[in-house]
Amino acid sequence: MRKLLSALLLAMVACGGSQATATSTTVVTTAAPATTEASGFPVTVETAIGPLTIAERPEAIVSLAPVATEMLAAVGALEQVIAVDDQSNYPTNVPVTDLSGFNPNIEAIASYQPDLVVISNDIDNMVASLQSLDIPVLLLPAAVTMDDVYTEIELLGIVTGHASEAEDLTEQMANEIESLVSDIEPPAEPVTYYHEIDPLLFSVTSTTFIGSIYSLFGMENIADAADPDGLGYPQLSAEHIIESDPDFIFLADTGFALQTPETVAARPGWAGMTAVTSGRVIPLDDDVASRWGPRVVDFVRAVAEAVALQPVG
Amino acid sequence: MIVSPPLARGVRPAPLALGFVALALAGLAGIALGPARLPVGEVLTALVDRFPAVTADHSLTSRQLDILWQLRLPRVALGACVGATLSVCGAAYQGVFRNPLVDPYLLGVAAGAGLGATLAFAAGGAALVPLAAFVGASGAVVLTYAIGNRLGDRANTSLILAGVAVASFLTAAQTFVQQRSSDDLRVVYSWILGRLGGGWNDVRLVLPYIAISAIVILLHRRLLDVLAVGDSEAQSLGVPVRRVRLLVVIAATLGTAAAVAVSGLIGFVGIIVPHTVRLLAGPSNRSTLPLSILFGAAFMVAADLAARTLLAPAELPIGVVTAFFGAPFFLSLLRRKG
Numbered sequence: 001m002r003k004l005l006s007a008l009l010l011a012m013v014a015c016g017g018s019q020a021t022a023t024s025t026t027v028v029t030t031a032a033p034a035t036t037e038a039s040g041f042p043v044t045v046e047t048a049i050g051p052l053t054i055a056e057r058p059e060a061i062v063s064l065a066p067v068a069t070e071m072l073a074a075v076g077a078l079e080q081v082i083a084v085d086d087q088s089n090y091p092t093n094v095p096v097t098d099l100s101g102f103n104p105n106i107e108a109i110a111s112y113q114p115d116l117v118v119i120s121n122d123i124d125n126m127v128a129s130l131q132s133l134d135i136p137v138l139l140l141p142a143a144v145t146m147d148d149v150y151t152e153i154e155l156l157g158i159v160t161g162h163a164s165e166a167e168d169l170t171e172q173m174a175n176e177i178e179s180l181v182s183d184i185e186p187p188a189e190p191v192t193y194y195h196e197i198d199p200l201l202f203s204v205t206s207t208t209f210i211g212s213i214y215s216l217f218g219m220e221n222i223a224d225a226a227d228p229d230g231l232g233y234p235q236l237s238a239e240h241i242i243e244s245d246p247d248f249i250f251l252a253d254t255g256f257a258l259q260t261p262e263t264v265a266a267r268p269g270w271a272g273m274t275a276v277t278s279g280r281v282i283p284l285d286d287d288v289a290s291r292w293g294p295r296v297v298d299f300v301r302a303v304a305e306a307v308a309l310q311p312v313g
Numbered sequence: 314m315i316v317s318p319p320l321a322r323g324v325r326p327a328p329l330a331l332g333f334v335a336l337a338l339a340g341l342a343g344i345a346l347g348p349a350r351l352p353v354g355e356v357l358t359a360l361v362d363r364f365p366a367v368t369a370d371h372s373l374t375s376r377q378l379d380i381l382w383q384l385r386l387p388r389v390a391l392g393a394c395v396g397a398t399l400s401v402c403g404a405a406y407q408g409v410f411r412n413p414l415v416d417p418y419l420l421g422v423a424a425g426a427g428l429g430a431t432l433a434f435a436a437g438g439a440a441l442v443p444l445a446a447f448v449g450a451s452g453a454v455v456l457t458y459a460i461g462n463r464l465g466d467r468a469n470t471s472l473i474l475a476g477v478a479v480a481s482f483l484t485a486a487q488t489f490v491q492q493r494s495s496d497d498l499r500v501v502y503s504w505i506l507g508r509l510g511g512g513w514n515d516v517r518l519v520l521p522y523i524a525i526s527a528i529v530i531l532l533h534r535r536l537l538d539v540l541a542v543g544d545s546e547a548q549s550l551g552v553p554v555r556r557v558r559l560l561v562v563i564a565a566t567l568g569t570a571a572a573v574a575v576s577g578l579i580g581f582v583g584i585i586v587p588h589t590v591r592l593l594a595g596p597s598n599r600s601t602l603p604l605s606i607l608f609g610a611a612f613m614v615a616a617d618l619a620a621r622t623l624l625a626p627a628e629l630p631i632g633v634v635t636a637f638f639g640a641p642f643f644l645s646l647l648r649r650k651g
Contacts, residue, residue: 200503240626243349267384268512312454
């Protein structure tokens with residue numbers, strides 16, 4: 001369950017300035033410049049932190065981010081991965097180690113002799129440290145839009161030698177999301193929702209990546225009012241949530257925080273809420289609802305199914 | 314045991330009345346105001362309606378009544394309980410150790426509670442956090458007391474030093490656990506900053522502990538005044554110094570641990586409220602202890618009102634409010650009196 005941290009990372013990106021995000025959205029994949037070799041290597045790509053050149057197809061990849069691990073698996077590069085961090089839990093057949101992306105130990109990372117390290121957050125100047133050891137680092141910062149997700153997956157495909165699989169994957173994701181969204185009738189009245197990321201009532205606004213998924217369905221976020229500065233992750237007061245009486249409550253804290261529709265109904269003052277009385281408290285997989293990887297499609301599907309099963313009004 | 318004289322001999326009526334007025338005003342404001350814009354007049358009417366044998370018509374919807382009865386009222390009640398407890402326990406610790414800088418977290422309560430809560434979060438038992446915090450807080454003080462008593466006869470200094478050492482050790486352990494389970498970082502952090510959101514359940518949970526704690530402390534208020542002249546002098550006046558100190562420390566620990574268990578670590582209250590009360594009404598424990606209960610409750614209810622409304626509909630951690638507004642207020646009071 002890395003949801004909280006992913007959220008924090010997203011928050012960092014959100015407030016850490018548009019610079020990082022702008023770079024990541026405009027990643028130009030100048031793939032395989034002067035070679036016509038079958039392998040496609042060497043390859044130079046433009047990343048969030050500048051150009052990255054990979055000389056040969058990497059065969060000893062270390063992933064220090066669960067979302068990167070999911071992307072690597074989805075583009076078919078898993079057999080080149082020799083180690084993933086302690087938070088990577090999907091898919092289940094990944095080589096989990098004690099390595100940490102949050103308290104990175106450069107020596108421990110280097111001891112795997114990786115030819116590519118993939119991270120989602122440059123904690124403790126990891127990039128500079130690894131580069132000084134001549135270890136190539138690919139930074140995949142928290143996505144802000146679906147395009148960021150596709151760009152990151154395609155980038156990962158190019159540097160691992162799975163460019164076409166990555167393209168197929170992003171195309172398939174885009175198609176699935178489009179069909180999931182188009183299958184849902186746009187609501188006549190605006191449908192409101194509250195997305196909970198922990199039981200202390202931290203939420204996301206519609207400016208975040210998570211919020212943008214709900215916006216696909218034209219849903220309105222009750223947390224927006226609580227975030228005038230656009231930081232994206234306000235802590236709401238229970239009074240505001242109950243007074244707003246959202247049509248849907250989505251729980252992205254079902255993992256370690258063990259929240260369920262029943263625990264929500266048992267909270268003081270929540271039992272009479274429309275979402276509670278009409279069965280529209282929707283438990284989500286914390287990881288699926290917080291990682292900007294290939295399983296975003298599952299997140300979109302969960303939201304679509306909720307909306308379709310429980311028409312409002 | 315020596316029986317204390319009646320309350321009136323310690324507390325002058327003017328500060329006492331001021332305390333009741335402050336608590337009443339803070340309580341009413343806490344009930345009437347909040348992020349949900351309930352019409353104040355209707356809220357007051359609904360309150361009156363609640364009194365037995367009184368009927369008053371109000372136009373609040375059932376959802377608004379839920380907000381009023383299940384969120385606001387218990388929050389005000391919990392704030393009053395927690396504020397009163399932290400303040401009276403802080404005052405008791407300051408009296409028993411004759412040290413104005415002591416706060417209720419002195420003997421490792423905060424560190425122990427933090428470790429307990431972190432362990433509970435890390436083990437995936439968020440529901441066990443209050444219990445774990447309570448056990449951690451009391452365990453830390455037992456440890457401090459065991460070490461402090463072994464260190465030397467003059468329990469005063471050695472106990473405080475033992476508390477510092479135990480607190481550092483437990484904080485290190487907490488940080489280690491936190492680093493091992495990075496998932497829970499923010500939840501633990503939020504918990505440490507404090508919040509009063511548990512509803513009537515939390516009020517029911519803490520009430521017995523803090524009632525016992527406050528009663529035991531209040532019963533010792535006169536002995537604490539005698540203790541202020543020094544251990545050996547108090548001993549020669551017939552005060553069983555060690556027993557008094559132990560009883561008061563146990564009571565203050567029980568109260569603090571219970572408060573921490575439901576509200577997290579709300580800082581500064583246990584120092585500024587007793588000192589403010591002393592500036593208002595003199596240094597005697599006989600007046601400081603009861604007045605700390607009233608002013609502590611009022612201060613916390615007001616601080617929580619600020620936490621709920623300043624950024625509404627977003628919320629501020631109450632620990633931020635108590636320190637941010639409490640510290641300058643206290644300093645200005647010091648300057649004016651000094």
